[in-house]
Amino acid sequence: xxxxxxxxxxxxxxxxxxxxxxxxxxxxxxxxxxxxxxxxxxxxxxxxxxxxxxxxxxxxxxxxxxxxxxxxxxxxxxxxxxxxxxxxxxxxxxxxxxxxxxxxxxxxxxxxxxxxxx
Numbered sequence: 001x002x003x004x005x006x007x008x009x010x011x012x013x014x015x016x017x018x019x020x021x022x023x024x025x026x027x028x029x030x031x032x033x034x035x036x037x038x039x040x041x042x043x044x045x046x047x048x049x050x051x052x053x054x055x056x057x058x059x060x061x062x063x064x065x066x067x068x069x070x071x072x073x074x075x076x077x078x079x080x081x082x083x084x085x086x087x088x089x090x091x092x093x094x095x096x097x098x099x100x101x102x103x104x105x106x107x108x109x110x111x112x113x114x115x116x117x118x
Contacts, residue, residue: 004068004114005114005115005116006067006068006069006113006114006115006116008067009066009067010064010066010067011066012049012063012064012065012066013049013053013054013057013059013063013064014057014058014059015059018057022057023057025056026053026056026057027047027049027053029052029053029056030047030048030049030050030052030053031048031050031052032048032050033046033047033048033050034047035047038102040085040100040102042083042085042102049063065109065111067113068113069111069112069113069114070111070112071109071110071111072110072111072112073108073109073110074107074108074109074110075106075107075108076107077105077106077107080103080104080105081103081104081106082101082102082103082104083101083102083103083104084099084100084101085099085100085101085102086098086099086100
């Protein structure tokens with residue numbers, strides 16, 4: 001497949017490009033999935049564009065690719081893997097941690113773009 005060179009970029013959400021600060025501010029209101037660390041303090045290598053984020057930037061669009069290209073690989077989880085961890089919050093009984101479960105996704109989409117240098 002021949003990939004057409006990129007002649008136009010678009011933001012992954014919304015029709016009107018907003019400032020970088022506007023996107024960061026909206027992403028800080030996500031229900032979960034904060035980058036680079038989640039609310040539980042565990043590494044999180046992605047962001048979540050959920051209803052909270054879309055509402056904050058006044059957008060009801062779906063997430064889209066920033067430019068045309070070719071999907072090279074993708075993964076969609078049938079079942080979310082889980083991780084059991086200890087929450088180190090202070091409890092009435094000293095030194096006793098509460099065990100919690102966090103579900104996560106290993107899903108991704110990898111898109112190849114053809115960038116022609118000016």
